[in-house]
Amino acid sequence: MQRENLSMLCDFYELTMSNGYFLNGFYKRNTYFDVFFRTVPDGGGFAIAAGLEQIVHYIEQLHFEEEDIEYLRSKKLFDEKFLTYLREFKFTGDIYAVPEGTPVFPNEPILTVRAPAIEAQLIETFVLLAINHQSLIATKAKRIVRAAQGRVVLEFGSRRAQGADGAVIGARAAYIGGCAGTACTLTDELYGVPAGGTMAHSWVQMFDSEYEAFKTYCELYPDNTTLLVDTYNTLKSGVPNAIRAFKEILLPKGITNFAIRLDSGDIAYLSRQARNMLDEAGLSCCKITASNALDEHLIRDLLMQGACIDTFGVGERLITARSAPVFGGVYKLVAIEAPDGTIVPKIKVSENTSKITNPHFKKLYRFFDNESGKALADELCIYDEVIDPDTPHTIFDPNATWKTKTLTNFTAKELQVPIFKNGKRVYELPSIHDIQAYCTEQVGLLWDEVQRFENPHTYYVDLSRRLWDIKRLLLQDCKS
Amino acid sequence: MQRENLSMLCDFYELTMSNGYFLNGFYKRNTYFDVFFRTVPDGGGFAIAAGLEQIVHYIEQLHFEEEDIEYLRSKKLFDEKFLTYLREFKFTGDIYAVPEGTPVFPNEPILTVRAPAIEAQLIETFVLLAINHQSLIATKAKRIVRAAQGRVVLEFGSRRAQGADGAVIGARAAYIGGCAGTACTLTDELYGVPAGGTMAHSWVQMFDSEYEAFKTYCELYPDNTTLLVDTYNTLKSGVPNAIRAFKEILLPKGITNFAIRLDSGDIAYLSRQARNMLDEAGLSCCKITASNALDEHLIRDLLMQGACIDTFGVGERLITARSAPVFGGVYKLVAIEAPDGTIVPKIKVSENTSKITNPHFKKLYRFFDNESGKALADELCIYDEVIDPDTPHTIFDPNATWKTKTLTNFTAKELQVPIFKNGKRVYELPSIHDIQAYCTEQVGLLWDEVQRFENPHTYYVDLSRRLWDIKRLLLQDCKS
Incomplete structure (x- = not known):
């Protein structure tokens, strides 16, 4: 796409509604919108929030160019005064958000x-798109990285991504979720996610023999050699040729930091056989990388079957989150400011009860147990509620209000932080490495039961008593 | 992503291999690579090729900036002579491709x-990414449009797309596959895909009453009104208020071109009830639009149950191709030119037999029956083979060579057309509207059996006798 400014990446109804708000004067009224999601992809117990950095850049350069105005005028739907207003349009509001890498529910x-x-x-x-896309990939990456149990996971999926951003920014999100690097060069150049790679089958095919291809590669990249061994026959040709090249070219130089890559066939069987062959050749230093349609389930199964793999290269099933490729974040009006500044909570009811929203301008607290350090529950409160950690605090399940739990000896942490105030950024964007480290740390504070791949324990996300009362009253109003 | 030139959107190994080809002189040798895929998503009978226009733009601006060279130098892997070569790098080769919108197998x-x-x-x-992404979405869109049986299908999925290109270019691909328009404003501005939209729940919530929200919208957009009727209660509040607004504001002006939109609840039931209420109010002119987690299966089921829907707004299940979100196109070396210009075919074998490639520089023919006009079979031939339509032509299944079929009274059409010759574009890009029309026409030439959603007839893709012999010889060579 040939466009740096994505202000026009909006649904057309946002423009027609805005034209209406402009003409009837609503445009001066402050509104409150929440981004939230309703279910965790893949039936998991938590998601990883990501995408904020791209939203910050988008908000900072939000404006309409002359050509955009011209295009809108050609639609013959918009008032000239509204188009004039758009010419000076910029974001003047506030944004609060949980930092990237935070586990969310x-x-x-x-x-x-x-x-x-x-x-x-x-x-x-754009706000939804950025959060939905990157949270989807970061959440999936975290699942895959956890399945690998400490082994290295690399993101290899650019070619199967859904568009250029899908590849480049998807690889950024995968890094947040714990991948060690990516094959995507541009993600390294733009975002500092380490890029690396091995070789394609075409490299091997270009030479008269597999051995010559391996030898040449070892000579070129002695410090960073991974040989792809399945172009002809993995065990009969690929592994023996790799062993020969390592022994003839690298070992004499004292280099022991090399690997082979398996990309087809039965990875469990082939990796065990290859491991034996390498060990018997005295190359126990040689690592084994595997790729080919991997995801968290296959990785878990391979490891259960004793596959000897040090590094997983994960492609299409990560970069598209293939098993659950939609993160269903929504953007809902929760309050409007009256002319006198009073915040009037708003609710959206629905024939589907799961689509009923939590009204009002809110705060999001996470409670940590002071003894174990683990996260106990989250609570949604009204914006001006303050939780006193020195008083026992009773929370209750909004879907089963008789289920209560009283917390003592806890720390309450506000999860949302201010990002923009009156259109000015007040948040310093952390480095991608800090985001990854923060994500790892925060996921570590979740109980194992919440981290289970299937049928995890449902983490508590409760409403404060005040918020619950307001929601109930608004629901009754709608019914009457 | 803040980048117009996507030359650095490559896998890192392409750069390390290229550095190697540069140093050993291979870079002067002409190579032949094919893009092809192995299975149709969703178990369908055919796919729709798309993405060529983005490849053309990419190739035309392919180059490396000083900052890219600087980044590569910082990796301490690349030879200075190679980096100098990259500074002048541009594409000088040939590209052949099937036009966008062509059904492919x-x-x-x-x-x-x-x-x-x-x-x-x-x-x-980049070539793979562009084809994989857009062919995926165009193929999915074609399934959904076919399920709608002539009703209008609109693309509504931007917010759930996998990145900005996923939204903007995905909507372009959806149009190729037959969608009538999109909600994405930027896709209209950049690619001419008609953008439209209705209203969000927030519009209705902003007003003191639903009726006031509807009335205001009718007054603003009398020629193009679709009222969202499920903010509070579809049948008790939404539809009655919409009927009142249509009758009070639009009918007196002689306007009959309006609609309601259902976005939650049971669409089959609600649409029938709403249809009755509208008809009883004398508003049989009022159309009904439905959205909410639609895809080809749900649309087919809704229509089987007598749902009264004129327009389908399809979101996340189209823009991410949710049920099968990966188009598995691959890029494989099929031949190398010897210094004397001889084309040396190359094959990639694999432990997975389905991954064995078809070698050589090839032509792709499609045979049409002169009587019915229908597509009979495709054949892969060597680049210099010519098919004489006046001679009976026998094709055979490469996976079951005893299955033969002799064609008479047919037309043979070469599907690939030249796009670049010696780095110069020789192809005029068709308009998006022409691509959509061509796609509709060409899909119409496939037998119904090939178009079935589930378990379709497998369309014949055969190899010419000469190509088959070459492939067999190469396979024998590898085995020995």
Whole structure:
């Protein structure tokens, strides 16, 4: 796509609604929108929030070019005064969000916008797109990395990604989720995610013999050699030729940092056989990389079967989150400011009860047990509620209000932090490496039961008593 | 992503291999690579080729900036002479491809590159990414559009797309596959795909009453009104308020071109009830739009149950091709030119027999029956083979060579057309509207049996006798 400014990446209805808000004066009213999701992909117990950095850049350069205005005028739907307004348009509101890499749960606000109606409405699509895409991939990456149990996982999926951003920014999100690197060069250049790679089958085919291809590669990249051994026959030709090349070229130089890569056939069987052959040849230093349609389930199965793999190269099933390729984040109006500044909570009811929203401008707390350090529960409160950690705090399940739990000896942490205030950024973007480390640390604070791949324990996301009362009243109002 | 030139969107190994080809002189040798895929997503009978326009733009601006060279130098892996070479790098080869919108089948070359080794290698990732992404979405869109049986299908998925290109270019691909329009404004501005939209729940919530929200919208957009009726209660509140607004605002102006939109609840039931209410109110002119987790299966089921829907708005299940979100196109070396210009066919064998490639520089023919006009079979031939339509032509199944079929009274059409010759574009890009029309026409030439959603008839993709003999010989060579 030939466009750096993505202000026009919005749903057309955001523009028609904004034109309406402009004409009837609503555009001066502050509105509050929450981004939240309803279910964790793959039936997992938590998701990883990501995408905030791209939202920050988007908000900072939000504006309409003359050609955009011209295009809109050609639609013959928009008032000239509105088009004039768009010419000077910029974001003047507030944004709060959980930092990238934070484990998050259904129904809690990952990001909250407080802005005049048009500004809040026009950013809907991009804000959702950025969070949905990167949270999807970071969440999937975290599953795959956990399945690898400490082994290295590399992101190899650019060619199967859904578009250029799918590849480049997807690899960024995969790094947040714990991948050690990517094959995507541009992700390294732009975001500092370490890029690396081995060789394609075409390299081997270009030479008159497999051995010559391996030998040449070892001579070129002695410090960083991974030989792809399945172009002809893995065990009969590939591994023996690799052993010969390592022994003839690398070992004499004292280099022991090399590997082979398996990309087809039965990886469990081939990796065990290859491991034996390498060990028998005195190359126990040689690592084994595997690729070919891997995901968390196959990795877990391979390791259970004793596969001898040190590094997993994961492609299409990570970069598209193939088993559950949609992160269903939504953007819902939760409050409007009256002209006198009063915040009027709003609710969206639905024939599907799971689609009913949590109204009001809110705060999101996470409670940590002071003894174990583990996360106990999250609570959604009204924006002005303060939780006193020195008082026992009773939480209850909003879907089963008789289920209560009283917390003592806990720390309460506000998860959302201010990102923009009055259109100015007030948040310093952390480095991608810090985000990855923070994600690893925070996931480590979840109980194992919440981290289970299948049928995990449902982490508590409760409403404060005040919020619950307001929600109930609004629901009753709608019914009547 | 802040980048217009996507030359660095390549797998890192393409650069390390290229550095090797440069140093050992291979870079002057012409190589031939095919793009093909192995299975149709969703178990369908055919795919729709798309993505060529983005490849053309990419190839035309392929070059490395000083900052790219600097980044590569920092890796301490690349020879200075290679980096100097990259500074002047451009594409000088040939590209052949099937036009966008063409129905294509497993194992046939959608695109063929003939270029010096480095050039052919460095474009691998982007070429695959563009074809894989857009063919995926165009193929899915065609399934959904066919399920709608002539009703309008609109693409509504930007917010759930995998990145900005996933949204913007995905909507382009959905249009190729037959969608009538998109919600994505930028896709309209950049590619001319008609953008439209209705209203969000937030519009309705902004007003003191649902009726006031509807009335205001009708007054603003009298010629193009679709009212979202499920914010509070579809049948008790939404539809009655919509009927009142249509009757009070639009009918008196003689306007009858309006609609309601259902976005939750049971669409089959609600649409029938709403249809009755509208008809009883004398508004049989009012159309009904439905959205909410739709795909080809749900649309087929809804229509079987007598749902009264005129327009389908399809979101996440289209823009991510949710049920099968990967198009597995691969890029494989099929031949190398010897210094004397002889084309030396190359094969890639594999422990997985389905991964064995079809060697050589090839032509792709499609045979049409002169009587019915229908497509009969495709055949892969050597580049210099010519098929005489006046002679009976016998084709055979490469996986079951005893199965033969003799064609008479047929037309043979070469599917690949030249796109670049010696680095110069020789192909005029068709308009997006022409691509959509061509796609509709060409899919219409496939037998119904090939178009079935589940367990379709396998369309014949055969090898010419000469190609088959060459492949067999190469396989024997590898085995020995």
